[in-house]
Amino acid sequence: MRNIGRLIYRYHxxxxxxxxQFIALAFLVKNNNFQQxxxxxxxxDLIGSLYERRSAFSDYLKLSDINDELSAENAQLKSRxxxxxxxxxxxxxxxxxxxxxxxxxxxxxxxxxxxVNTRNNFITLNKGSITGVKPEMGVVANGAxxxxxKDVSKHFCSVMPIINPNFTASIxxxxxxxxxxxxxxxxxPRYAHILEIPKHAVVALGDTVVTxxxxxxxxxxxxxxxxxxxxxxxxxxxxxxxxxxxxxFYKLSYVDIVSNLMKEEQLELENxxxx
Amino acid sequence: MINPIFxxxxxxxxxxxxxxxxxxRLDLFQGMVLPSVYIFAILMLxxxxxxxxxxxxxxxxxxxxxxxxxxxxxxxxxxxxxAFLQPAILRVLAPREGYEFGQRPTIQHLGLSWYLTxxxxxxxxxxxxxxxxxxxxxxFFGHTLAKIFFSTLATVxxxxxxxxxxxxxxxxxxx
Numbered sequence: 191m192r193n194i195g196r197l198i199y200r201y202h203x204x205x206x207x208x209x210x211q212f213i214a215l216a217f218l219v220k221n222n223n224f225q226q227x228x229x230x231x232x233x234x235d236l237i238g239s240l241y242e243r244r245s246a247f248s249d250y251l252k253l254s255d256i257n258d259e260l261s262a263e264n265a266q267l268k269s270r271x272x273x274x275x276x277x278x279x280x281x282x283x284x285x286x287x288x289x290x291x292x293x294x295x296x297x298x299x300x301x302x303x304x305x306v307n308t309r310n311n312f313i314t315l316n317k318g319s320i321t322g323v324k325p326e327m328g329v330v331a332n333g334a335x336x337x338x339x340k341d342v343s344k345h346f347c348s349v350m351p352i353i354n355p356n357f358t359a360s361i362x363x364x365x366x367x368x369x370x371x372x373x374x375x376x377x378x379p380r381y382a383h384i385l386e387i388p389k390h391a392v393v394a395l396g397d398t399v400v401t402x403x404x405x406x407x408x409x410x411x412x413x414x415x416x417x418x419x420x421x422x423x424x425x426x427x428x429x430x431x432x433x434x435x436x437x438x439f440y441k442l443s444y445v446d447i448v449s450n451l452m453k454e455e456q457l458e459l460e461n462x463x464x465x
Numbered sequence: 466m467i468n469p470i471f472x473x474x475x476x477x478x479x480x481x482x483x484x485x486x487x488x489x490r491l492d493l494f495q496g497m498v499l500p501s502v503y504i505f506a507i508l509m510l511x512x513x514x515x516x517x518x519x520x521x522x523x524x525x526x527x528x529x530x531x532x533x534x535x536x537x538x539x540x541x542x543x544x545x546x547x548a549f550l551q552p553a554i555l556r557v558l559a560p561r562e563g564y565e566f567g568q569r570p571t572i573q574h575l576g577l578s579w580y581l582t583x584x585x586x587x588x589x590x591x592x593x594x595x596x597x598x599x600x601x602x603x604x605f606f607g608h609t610l611a612k613i614f615f616s617t618l619a620t621v622x623x624x625x626x627x628x629x630x631x632x633x634x635x636x637x638x639x640x
Contacts, residue, residue, distance in 0.1 A: 202517070203516045203517060203520070203549075204549075207520055210521075210523075210524050210541075211542060211546065213524075213541075214541035214542035215542055217538030217541065218537065218538030218539055218542065218598065219538075237485075237532050237533060240482075240485070240486065241486075244486050248490075305489065305534065306492060307491075308536075308599065309599045310536055312534075377608065
């Protein structure tokens with residue numbers, strides 16, 4: 191018995207090392223999972239507020255870019271004003287009717303932290319549960335897909351962007367409506383891959399890739415990117431396609447969080463079909 | 466004269482914040498160079514720090530850095546490994562007559578060439594572990610190796626530069 195005690199004492203440094211290493215690796219494996227997550231991450235209030243303070247500095251440097259973006263958007267909106275249109279058919283009057291019901295709602299949010307240079311990239315936004323953000327909401331910027339909300343605290347939320355290896359989404363080609371899966375495999379934040387597009391589909395360089403609207407995260411027809419490289423490996427039924435993402439993750443500063451007002455209804459219905 | 470324990474804790478907090486708020490924002494060559502300057506806080510600990518304490522310090526610093534990058538466990542694991550191996554590195558690199566009491570692992574006390582070897586060894590161990598865990602596979606083997614190499618260069622460079630900036634020439638003469 192005393193010998194065992196002496197043995198443990200002799201190697202106690204190594205044993206403590208093994209324990210700590212085991213704890214660290216257990217954290218890592220658990221944290222990688224999409225559903226589970228421990229609260230030590232950038233959506234907690236301490237780190238979130240530090241990030242927010244830093245972004246107050248760095249936003250100042252980005253002002254000119256943001257100005258350009260805003261003025262471009264202003265110009266676009268102005269060109270849509272009614273007085274810019276010619277009345278083609280005198281006599282028809284637009285009536286507010288009850289034919290349309292709103293399905294998606296957009297909540298503007300500001301990016302307070304954004305990583306592009308690691309394998310597991312994350313974005314932190316300045317909106318949290320207090321403004322109605324919930325996990326698994328979609329995030330878009332200027333009409334293009336950005337990612338999905340992962341964790342939410344009172345005032346902040348963290349977003350898993352397209353450029354994270356754990357991110358997937360169903361997409362389709364705008365031209366032929368062929369469905370595929372979006373995945374990020376290289377370490378380049380400008381590109382992603384689409385898988386499972388069958389070889390009989392018609393694809394061409396520069397074709398637009400959009401969301402399907404099957405999942406409850408994003409509305410249909412949201413731009414994802416355009417085809418940059420097409421590869422047709424021998425002996426496989428699917429193309430390997432590389433796309434240029436529409437979202438510039440290097441410059442991301444303002445985004446919209448999409449909430450699907452009919453999400454529960456859709457999920458409830460879909461769950462009925464499963465035993 | 467500030468209490469050395471207090472000074473070491475403040476240094477750790479400073480380097481965790483520096484890493485989380487400034488260095489992680491550097492985007493050099495599309496993420497190819499990603500220095501981890503916070504390990505400086507571990508390498509600067511006094512030579513006579515108990516090994517058990519060293520392990521827990523490594524663990525705490527790692528958690529602090531991980532909180533900023535949403536990668537709980539990744540930096541922690543690399544830091545614990547570094548803290549475990551640091552005494553061994555020091556033993557291998559010890560001068561013939563051993564370390565003098567009160568000596569600290571800095572350029573000022575032990576010279577530039579000694580420090581470069583020490584920092585390079587420690588940084589390579591830390592970065593190799595970190596980037597292989599980050600990739601979680603050997604799929605991007607070449608890419609990961611290049612990342613380890615260039616990031617190590619950057620980290621060692623920053624740590625050496627930092628020492629020339631932090632310590633004034635007077636302080637060097639005094640000790």
